Structure formats: C-alpha cells, structure tokens
Amino acid sequence: MDTRPREDLRDKAYPPVTGIGRDEHVGMVREIFATIPGRYDFLNRLLSLRRDVAWRRFAVRKMRFFDTFRLLDVATGTADLAIDAALCHPDIRVTGIDFVREMLLPGRLKIAGRGLGERIRLLQADAMALPFADRSFDAVGIAFGIRNMPDRRGALREMRRVLVPGGRVFVLEMNFPRNRFSRWFFRLYLNRLLPAAAGFFSGNPAAYRYLSDSILHFPQPQAFLGMMEEAGFRDLKRHALTLGITCLYVGTRE
Numbered sequence: 604m605d606t607r608p609r610e611d612l613r614d615k616a617y618p619p620v621t622g623i624g625r626d627e628h629v630g631m632v633r634e635i636f637a638t639i640p641g642r643y644d645f646l647n648r649l650l651s652l653r654r655d656v657a658w659r660r661f662a663v664r665k666m667r668f669f670d671t672f673r674l675l676d677v678a679t680g681t682a683d684l685a686i687d688a689a690l691c692h693p694d695i696r697v698t699g700i701d702f703v704r705e706m707l708l709p710g711r712l713k714i715a716g717r718g719l720g721e722r723i724r725l726l727q728a729d730a731m732a733l734p735f736a737d738r739s740f741d742a743v744g745i746a747f748g749i750r751n752m753p754d755r756r757g758a759l760r761e762m763r764r765v766l767v768p769g770g771r772v773f774v775l776e777m778n779f780p781r782n783r784f785s786r787w788f789f790r791l792y793l794n795r796l797l798p799a800a801a802g803f804f805s806g807n808p809a810a811y812r813y814l815s816d817s818i819l820h821f822p823q824p825q826a827f828l829g830m831m832e833e834a835g836f837r838d839l840k841r842h843a844l845t846l847g848i849t850c851l852y853v854g855t856r857e
C-alpha cells in the first residue's frame with residue numbers, strides 16, 4: 604500500500620501515454636496501481652454505475668472448460684474476474700496474476716471471505732513472462748488490463764502460449780465509441796465526470812487522468828482484432844457492451 608500522504612499525490616501528474624517509451628509506461632502503470640487499491644473496487648463500481656460487474660459476468664458466462672478445467676486471469680487486480688468465474692463455473696480452478704502486489708491484497712481478502720481459497724490462487728507475476736508451462740489453461744481472461752501494456756502483441760502471444768489447443772482468450776477492454784452520441788457522452792464522462800469523481804474520492808486523481816488517456820489511445824476494435832490475429836488467434840469475435848464503451852474480444856488458439 605502507498606505510504607505517502609495523500610497530499611503528495613494531489614499534485615501528481617503523469618505524461619501522456621503517447622509521448623513516453625515502453626519502460627516509462629510500465630513504471631508509471633506500476634506506480635499508479637500501487638497507489639489506488641484501497642478505493643479501486645469502490646471507484647470502479649461508482650464510475651461505471653456498476654456496469655463493470657455486468658461486463659465481467661458477460662465474459663465469464665461465455666467461458667467453456669473441457670480439458671484442464673483451469674482459468675488464468677491476467678492482470679487480475681483485486682480478483683473480480685477470477686471470483687466471478689469461480690462462482691459461475693463450480694468445477695474449475697483459477698489462477699490470477701498481477702505484477703503489483705498491493706492490488707492483490709484486497710483480492711486475497713475477498714477470496715478468503717467467499718470461502719474460495721481452495722480454488723483461486725493469486726500470484727505476483729508479469730503478463731509479459733507468464734510463469735506457466737505451455738498449454739496449461741482452457742481459458743485465459745484479461746479485464747481492463749491490456750491497455751496498460753505497451754507491448755500488446757507480446758502480451759497476447761504469451762496468453763496464447765499457455766492456452767490448450769481449442770482454448771479461448773477473453774479480453775475485456777474499454778473503447779472510445781464511434782457513434783456521435785456515444786462519443787459525445789463518453790467524452791463528457793472521461794473529461795469531466797471521471798476526473799471530478801476521482802479528484803474527490805481517490806488519493807491519486809492523476810491516476811484517473813491516466814485512465815482517460817489510456818482509453819482514448821487504445822486501438823479501435825478492428826485494429827485490436829488485427830493484433831489478436833497476428834498473435835495467432837482464430838475464430839475472432841467482438842461483443843460491444845453498453846453503447847460500445849466496452850468490448851469483449853474472444854479468440855481461439857488452434
């Protein structure tokens with residue numbers, strides 16, 4: 604947990620994601636997520652009007668388990684996707700990884716509180732070098748994690764490596780919509796509502812300015828599907844959720 608007083612973070616500013624190198628981006632992401640876990644779940648629910656819960660549920664209901672009966676949740680954060688999947692599929696085991704130890708702490712408490720400690724384990728690990736053998740999982744999920752990874756193709760290739768043939772990847776990610784009304788609404792949300800709420804509730808408001816910036820610069824759906832194809836996924840599908848502000852991308856390892 605961040606030990607600096609909140610005042611130190613009040614004036615914090617992060618550079619735009621377009622103007623920095625990969626290492627600086629990764630360092631910034633590590634710092635941001637190490638300073639927000641205490642309010643992370645609360646702000647997620649508030650800022651998405653609880654839609655984030657519905658989006659993760661939509662993803663876990665599409666998962667199928669047929670060989671290893673194991674799910675990997677990459678960039679698990681506070682373990683919401685891991686917990687939802689374990690509750691939805693009582694016969695599976697789930698591993699969640701995240702490279703920020705502070706994010707995993709609330710997740711461990713939630714898992715213990717729900718009596719899921721035997722079925723979900725959380726590890727501190729980097730998505731760019733997953734500590735698992737090839738073909739270990741029937742499904743890999745990543746919710747709101749991939750836009751924080753500068754090398755998205757590399758992250759997708761790692762996820763593909765650990766899937767069994769026929770296994771599927773489920774990528775949930777926010778998206779800047781094309782439709783004019785949705786764009787207007789979403790711009791208002793990103794530029795006004797989100798910074799105002801984050802400034803009031805969060806100990807690190809700059810972290811939420813980074814959030815807006817990272818959503819604005821995430822590739823459009825067709826471009827992201829192209830990356831999934833380059834990473835070796837086939838039978839690609841995209842589901843647009845809530846006016847298209849979030850997408851679920853699904854791909855299969857042949």
Ligand SMILES: C[S@@+](CC[C@H](N)C(=O)[O-])C[C@H]1O[C@@H](n2cnc3c(N)ncnc32)[C@H](O)[C@@H]1O
Nearest residue numbers: 636678679680701702703706729730746748751
């Ligand atoms: C917006 S949070 C999403 C957390 C969770 N999946 C959810 O649905 O709320 C993004 C997470 O990605 C993690 N992350 C970013 N880059 C990572 C990497 N290279 N390896 C592992 N975790 C990473 C961050 O530490 C953070 O916990």
